Amino acid sequence: MNKKIIIILTTVVILTILGLGIKMFLDRPSEEGKMIQEIYQAQETASLSPGGEALKAELIKFLGGKAGAIINNSDFEIGYLPAPLERLMIFVNFNNWQEKENTAISWLKSRGFSDADICGFPTVISVVTDTPESSMELPGSHVPSFCSEDI
């Protein structure tokens, strides 16, 4: 009878460990989940260098503290969202979105922003399309790749 109890307890312990292991495995956020966590974290820890602050002030001056587009063309839109959760938004159109994303980031760099400032603003990129059936194929909102390496 004692043997039986030991076997039962051992099985229960093994199953519990197995269950917790599966839980930990399945609980991992997906790629999209990690992206949104990176955005949330980037907002909570946003910080710009003094030089970046000056560039930001110059860049958004004409918006008068409101949300709006800073530059808007057929490939991408770079916009500003004020506090709380201040950030730069980049909307790129779906076709060749990676190329357009790089062009948009290059535009920000051409204005004097460093990688650290782009990440520290923070900057959030979304890929836009009007095709309804492709929503799950689109990359979710994300921070630039060089920012997620830092986080």
Add this chain to the structure above:
Amino acid sequence: MMFKKIILATATFIIIFLVHPVSAATTITSTEPIPLGLAQRVSNTYTWALGIGGMVALGIIIFGGVLYNFINPDLTSLEEVFLDPNPRVEGPTLERLPGAGNSSLFAALPITEDCGGFYNARNALKGNFGDPRCEYASAISGDSTGGTQGRTAFVGMLRNVVRSEVERIGYCDANVDYVTTVMVDQVAGCETNWSYNSNSYNPRSTSGLGAYGLFQMNPSSANRPYDQGDVPWREQVANAIKRYDQYSPSYWACWNRLNISKLVEC
């Protein structure tokens, strides 16, 4: 291969539970009562079967409990299986009778306002139900002045409305930021292909009734609490946030694919 394993397992089971008691019985001294082998074997088998069955059942219950409570706590919310206490029931009306003619009451959300030609059958398949004040149309078409144009301008408005709805619930600051970010950047974004068009419509919804608006929710005719997407976008937001708070966010496929928690620690 599998078949051999099953035979091997069965043979092991027979040797352990059926043969073993008999061999043990042969070592019993002659002074002891002669055991009835068959009865003992049956009894042993029964006891072991009961023990193993109990063990397996316990394991399944524990495993199921772990799966249900930890891995997907939102699998089924009890409140979701309750019936709506005051459903709006529409009886037959004259307009519905054959030969009653067309009635705008039953027309499929006609385009009453196309915002200067901005909305059409491509970007507002079910009409302009979501943007009666043309806020989205003005932002996207660049009609606004003073730097409040572009998709960012509308996302800014959307984010403010989402935030105030989340604050109204009474979440802590961390969760106000978290839920606002998730609902704007992921749920509304993904549900509308990041166009943030409040007139988005998808006829191929899970419910079969069509998905409407920023959060691709059911039409009002579904009569489900806080599940109305065919309304102006501020109401869409209010419904979505209440739905998020009071029910499971797993309602949205775009939330499900994140595999993240509903709230963060305050």
